[in-house]
Amino acid sequence: MKKAILLAAVVLTGALSASAQTLGNLRIMAPASPGGGWDQTSRAIQQVLQDNKITGAVQVFNVPGAGGTIGLAQLLNSKGDGNLLMTMGLVMVGAIQTNRSKATLDRVTPIARLTGEYEVLVVPAESKYRTMADLVAAWKQNPGLPIAGGSAGGTDHILVGLLADAGGIDPTKINYVPFSGGGETLAAVLGNQVAAGVAGYGEFEAQIKAGKLRALGISSKKRVKGIDAPTFVEGGLNVELANWRGIVAPPGISAQEKQALVAALDRMHASKEWKDTLAKRNWEDLYQSGSKFDVFLKVEQSRINKVLKNIGLVK
Amino acid sequence: METLTALLGGFETALTPQNLLFALIGAVLGTAVGVLPGIGPALTVALLLPVTLKMPPVSAFIMFAGIYYGAMFGGSTTSILLKTPGESASIVTAMEGNQMARRGRGAAALATAAIGSFLAGTIGTLALTFAAPAMVTFALKFGPAEYFALTVLAFTAVSALLGSSPLRGLVSLFFGLGLGLVGTDLQTGQARFDLGRPELLDGIDVVTVVVGLFAVGETLYVASKLRGVQDAVMTFRGRVGMTRADWARSWKPWLRGTLLGFPFGALPAGGAEMPTFLSYLLEKRLSRHKDEFGKGAIEGVAGPEAANNAAAAGVLVPLLSLGLPTSATAAILLAAFQQYGLQPGPLLFQSNPALVWGLIASLYVGNVMLLVLNLPLAKVWVRLLEIPRPLLYGGILVFATLGVYSLNSSVFDLVLLYLIGLAGFAMRRFDIPVAPAIVGMILGPIAEQQFRRALAISQGEYSVFLTRPLSAVILVLVALVLVGPPVARWWAARRAARAGEPSRT
Amino acid sequence: MTSPSSPDSPRPRGISPADLALALAVVALGVFFLVETFSIDVNPGYARVGPRFFPLLVSFGLLGVGAWLTVGALRGERAEPAAEEDADPDAPINWRSVGWISLGVLAQVLLLDRAGFVVSSALLFWLGARGFHSDRPLRDLAVAVVLSVVVYVAFTRGLGLTLPPGVLRGVL
Known part of the structure; x- marks a missing residue:
């Protein structure tokens, strides 16, 4: 018994010192411009990892372009670098497929899914659609109902495709009108230019709270505390989608290196500072690490591929 | 009255020594990044976001406001003196202001730009303070059909920029339109003209084109035909400020530019470029010195610079009252709000009045600071030209490549910059004006996307452009701009003929 | 804008190879855009106007101005190099x-x-x-x-x- 405890202790300290060794200084690549979602996530991780002394110094650098696929290509070239991480997410999964990127997520080492944001579908306050059911009924009559959202093939478009499919409307016939960025979508809905609009909850939050927009549905599984919106599932559409963000490492790192990175992020997630960050920024906690995230990433890729095929963006 | 009380409260916040210091830091930093080609306020604020996290939000925003306005002030400096604009909204200034500088009027051009910027910024901030809700209601009436009509209107401004030969101007325009097509088509997600390079999927950044055609193209051309002795100091371009005549010719363009720029800035898809183009066209049409345009007419600097700054103030209207970012910098400012867990919008004025009104008050303060900072600096900046040419152009090359590299941290963009620079070199050699290319590059994609968006929303009805009243009004205006001058000329000629005097046109 | 050419010697006549090359380069750019336009995938949509329409307009525009330039160059027209500060437009390119x-x-x-x-x-x-x-x-x-x-x-x-x-x- 004593021996066993001793052995466990040796193994544990061994593992800890191993992780301390490999996780000296880290570099996190944000595959987007400064100020964007991936950049902010990377810098939040940097802050918590450093302040809690989970790792040594953390450096964040930006490799923007093509939905993150340029950064991804660079990550794939850094094979075996156990001190490099890259933030990524649903947007990258979609961009790889719509851009027919040569760099894919098949070879990366998944580490963890961190945060996310749910999507909402809104109509102007004066709209005649009171519920999701009203909208779906009208949508069935006229699939050409203009629905605004972000760029073609992006998260918003994917959601509209999923909703159409679930509501029995031919996804190839829908009239999705892409705007550049959430701001323009918001203006289009507020100005009554379109029937409905889709974006992350944060983009519409202020206007929903001010009563200028009505949220007909949110893409979460259950109602979210503090958000006055029924889920799509409640509205009879079996659709769930989170615009999640996660973190991956280059291909070809050792199992120990992967384990050390997973352990570091587990510790970060457990810290109080991380919880405060999530609360302050209104990020949903979607933490999942290790093999769970490996599986999730595979399933999500094939699901997104199916939607993009349905809406005719990927052949 | 309520607004005034709130604004006074804002001044209390903005005028604390600590916040004044942050406003000053912001103004200086903003002027500095504005002066450098390619490094804009959006990148600067974005890079500073993590640094400011530990500052009180009010101070951080006061500093950001200083950077934001400061960059607009600074942007005109290098455009006028060196013809190396760093962003698309100062290309008109680069053309007309640089012509003034060559005629020894550099200090006057800088002064009219600075005073115009101050005036426009202050009037714009006043409008932001008192007219924001009304502006927002109006701005939301603009849908894709209206934006398309607006771009058509702005395209008419090309006629004022074509230069001596319309054919060569059109070559430039179509070249720019072509560059604007590169990248993923927003409406369908299809790649266009990407040549299989992922770096081209996001399109070519307009900063790369502006810096390439102007700074790099100019450097190559001047070097290839360098006149005079080795290592000579640039010709002395005069440090005389604005004369009484300059004032008389500037004040109306300042006001007109402000009136044009502010509403465009407030439009969710307006931008700062369109009003500068339109202001230039307007001033050229109204001026009694038409022949000076293209050779350094002060109206052509005063109007567009005021328009540029008023648009910058206008951008804050939808940002603060709706949480709606309408420019790259506004998007970063929105991210800054979110970093503090704040959501701009109607509720922010109630939930955090100290922050909002402190920010608005600091805009007034910042503007005064910038004017005080920039007017005396005008005469210092002119001395930039006394740097020996090899060093001056060496520095331009370093800053041009730094600015373009910082866009995406990618050397691919530097290769693009060089190729576009070669195009700019060839265009100078063959007397093809570069400004229409920039106009095409900016307006082309807006026109195309809004046109197709409008048709998607109308489900294929082409009539939307005429059945929507606002769109129809703008298109009628386009017709007037195009048909007006010939009719007016004909009218004048007829009257002159009747009076028995020779026609002056 | 362009400075007057040296008054003593009249401009040499004949086709300028450089001007012709530029004109043909513009035509080539137009051809390039036209060819590339047809490799853009088209999805059905409500806009009726797809991703190829504007590229087509631009291609034809480039071909048009290119052709016009070519005709001019063949007639012996030549462009006056721009007069920039510190630059001597009449100097040969270094x-x-x-x-x-x-x-x-x-x-x-x-x-x-x-x-x-x-x-x-x-x-x-x-x-x-x-x-x-x-x-x-x-x-x-x-x-x-x-x-x-x-x-x-x-x-x-x-x-x-x-x-x-x-x-x-x-x-x-």
């Missing part, structure tokens, strides 16, 4: 200067990631100064190094911009 500057930009492109910003920018500056016939290479070098170091430190420390440190990793 290709050596263009070469020096091109070499400088090439150095920036090839060495930025490998040797770092300070080294590549200093080289760009120095080669750029060569292109302007500088006869003080040592002064240029000193200014180049000082400027590159100052810019590097100001932007990486002051603004937190990431620039490749290259060979100076750990030194600056």
